[in-house]
Amino acid sequence: MLTLVATLDTGDTAWLLAASALVLLMAPGLALFYGGMVRSKSVLNMMMMTFGSLAIITVLWILVGYSMAFGDDVGLGLLGDPFQYVGLGQLMDLTDPASVTGSVPTILFAVFQGLFCVITGALVSGAIADRARFGAWMVFVSVWTLVVYAPVAHWVFDFSHGGHVGGWLANRIGTIDFAGGMPVEICSGASALALALVLGPRIGFGKDPMRPHNLTLVMLGAGLLWFGWFGFNAGSALGASGAAAIVFTTTLVAGAAGSLGWLVLERFRDGHATSLGAASGMVAGLVAITPAGGSLSPLGALVMGAVAGVVCALAVGLKYRWAYDDSLDVVGVHMVGGLVGTLGIGLLGTAAAPTGVDGLLLGGGAGQLGKQALGASVVLVYAFVVSGILGYLVNRLMGFRVDEEHEITGIDLVIHAETAYDLHSAAGARTIGHGSSGHGILASITHGTQEGTR
Amino acid sequence: MKLVTAVIKPHKWEDTRSALESLGVTGMTVSEVSGYGRQKGHTEVYRGAEYDVALVPKIRIEIVVEDDAADEVIDTVVRAAQTGRIGDGKVWVVPVETIVRVRTGDRDQAAI
Numbered sequence: 086m087l088t089l090v091a092t093l094d095t096g097d098t099a100w101l102l103a104a105s106a107l108v109l110l111m112a113p114g115l116a117l118f119y120g121g122m123v124r125s126k127s128v129l130n131m132m133m134m135t136f137g138s139l140a141i142i143t144v145l146w147i148l149v150g151y152s153m154a155f156g157d158d159v160g161l162g163l164l165g166d167p168f169q170y171v172g173l174g175q176l177m178d179l180t181d182p183a184s185v186t187g188s189v190p191t192i193l194f195a196v197f198q199g200l201f202c203v204i205t206g207a208l209v210s211g212a213i214a215d216r217a218r219f220g221a222w223m224v225f226v227s228v229w230t231l232v233v234y235a236p237v238a239h240w241v242f243d244f245s246h247g248g249h250v251g252g253w254l255a256n257r258i259g260t261i262d263f264a265g266g267m268p269v270e271i272c273s274g275a276s277a278l279a280l281a282l283v284l285g286p287r288i289g290f291g292k293d294p295m296r297p298h299n300l301t302l303v304m305l306g307a308g309l310l311w312f313g314w315f316g317f318n319a320g321s322a323l324g325a326s327g328a329a330a331i332v333f334t335t336t337l338v339a340g341a342a343g344s345l346g347w348l349v350l351e352r353f354r355d356g357h358a359t360s361l362g363a364a365s366g367m368v369a370g371l372v373a374i375t376p377a378g379g380s381l382s383p384l385g386a387l388v389m390g391a392v393a394g395v396v397c398a399l400a401v402g403l404k405y406r407w408a409y410d411d412s413l414d415v416v417g418v419h420m421v422g423g424l425v426g427t428l429g430i431g432l433l434g435t436a437a438a439p440t441g442v443d444g445l446l447l448g449g450g451a452g453q454l455g456k457q458a459l460g461a462s463v464v465l466v467y468a469f470v471v472s473g474i475l476g477y478l479v480n481r482l483m484g485f486r487v488d489e490e491h492e493i494t495g496i497d498l499v500i501h502a503e504t505a506y507d508l509h510s511a512a513g514a515r516t517i518g519h520g521s522s523g524h525g526i527l528a529s530i531t532h533g534t535q536e537g538t539r
Numbered sequence: 540m541k542l543v544t545a546v547i548k549p550h551k552w553e554d555t556r557s558a559l560e561s562l563g564v565t566g567m568t569v570s571e572v573s574g575y576g577r578q579k580g581h582t583e584v585y586r587g588a589e590y591d592v593a594l595v596p597k598i599r600i601e602i603v604v605e606d607d608a609a610d611e612v613i614d615t616v617v618r619a620a621q622t623g624r625i626g627d628g629k630v631w632v633v634p635v636e637t638i639v640r641v642r643t644g645d646r647d648q649a650a651i
Contacts, residue, residue, distance in 0.1 A: 294583075294590035294591065294592055294593075295590075296583060296585060296590055296592070297585060351584075351587060354587065355584045355587060355589075356584075357584060359584065359585070361585055361586060362586070365586060398586075398587065401586045401587060402586075402587050402588070405588065414586060
């Protein structure tokens with residue numbers, strides 16, 4: 086994917102700038118997608134886990150995360166040098182060859198990759214809806230960025246070039262992962278499974294109805310995710326190239342086919358084609374095409390998307406059978422969809438696509454499938470084990486869950502002192518103070534500023 | 540004076556209101572409520588998981604009328620809100636001791 090051409094290309098740089106902004110848009114998209122799926126008493130907390138990830142992961146990535154993922158290898162292809170690009174200031178001199186990656190500024194490549202980490206961390210939060218303390222989540226996702234995401238990104242995404250030595254999966258094994266089937270999808274899903282087990286199920290899980298409180302938000306969020314996904318996948322071509330155009334096409338086709346696959350399955354199984362199914366299937370198709378966008382023909386993407394839609398629709402039911410409360414199906418959609426995509430390269434890959442490898446079903450033999458399976462299983466196990474240990478430690482040291490009473494009352498009010506919806510504006514809220522003291526100058530003002538003046 | 544309370548299906552609310560207006564009822568208090576009776580809620584399916592939703596949305600209408608008008612109001616509500624299917628709702632009547640119109644201080648009959 087990365088060949089060193091020491092000159093900048095303005096077209097390539099322009100596309101990657103735009104693509105990075107598209108990936109950023111996936112964060113609010115995910116917040117809406119997840120927020121709509123939880124109950125109205127915890128929508129703000131759900132969205133805050135994404136926005137909190139956006140803030141803290143961006144900061145950590147600039148400080149050391151990027152270096153740990155894309156710095157020179159410290160040995161065995163396991164981790165980049167954490168101190169090589171601390172603060173990214175080293176990448177500001179564009180006459181230095183290290184400041185140019187392919188035909189784009191390395192500093193732009195760095196923020197593009199950082200936003201991948203943001204999305205991956207935020208995805209994990211879907212497993213622990215309605216019940217996690219915000220501070221504990223922020224601590225978890227911070228350490229997770231450094232000990233789970235950054236190493237895995239190094240293994241899979243960091244290609245050796247020139248004097249730079251990258252990660253072991255990409256360079257020694259030869260796994261293919263265009264935009265993050267392993268570091269993003271399998272990694273988020275496996276981490277989510279570990280956290281769901283550490284925190285345990287929500288009170289009333291499997292017994293009380295836990296309906297999505299606003300499916301229109303879910304649909305809007307899914308649409309924004311798809312829009313942003315073009316930046317995620319086609320942006321991973323790191324240029325405004327033919328490869329980007331092909332990946333753009335496979336991304337479009339797989340999302341559409343995934344949506345159809347899920348809808349057809351649930352129409353015949355449950356009797357109805359649902360809006361949540363349309364949105365979920367679309368995401369499942371996009372998850373699967375994330376690693377494979379550069380390896381498939383458009384028809385291959387159609388098959389993979391449809392398979393992902395069906396397989397994920399079946400996989401989301403497992404949590405009820407095995408009684409783990411992966412609240413918003415990060416495992417069923419992202420881990421399973423990521424496996425479909427990562428392994429699917431070894432089956433449906435075509436030499437005519439940018440990554441240039443025929444899969445088993447197209448006469449290429451089982452070699453690539455074996456590499457994909459090795460990479461997928463190592464990443465799955467690593468992310469599950471390390472996230473599990475980390476979640477356990479956070480739980481022991483800080484307590485990961487809110488009190489039972491607070492969980493029932495609603496986490497928004499207890500953790501954030503807010504409620505998402507004011508649907509009864511006749512009931513007046515009064516200003517009783519400014520700041521936490523309650524004795525500010527506004528304390529003596531008796532007319533309402535929130536409700537009474539509307 | 541009587542307080543007539545009716546709990547009906549939401550989609551019958553417009554029919555019921557216009558029927559009551561034709562009868563000469565000049566005001567009422569309406570709220571969106573939820574509950575269940577013999578029909579025991581309904582089933583919804585999200586990502587393949589079936590949920591029994593116990594509470595069904597309903598409209599509650601409250602009207603204060605003179606004693607001899609109560610029966611007519613009841614009949615009107617029943618006619619307008621009836622579909623013949625389970626979950627049509629209930630109407631009940633209770634006596635009212637005193638009514639005061641806040642604007643004028645008028646009491647009882649004059650305040651209806």
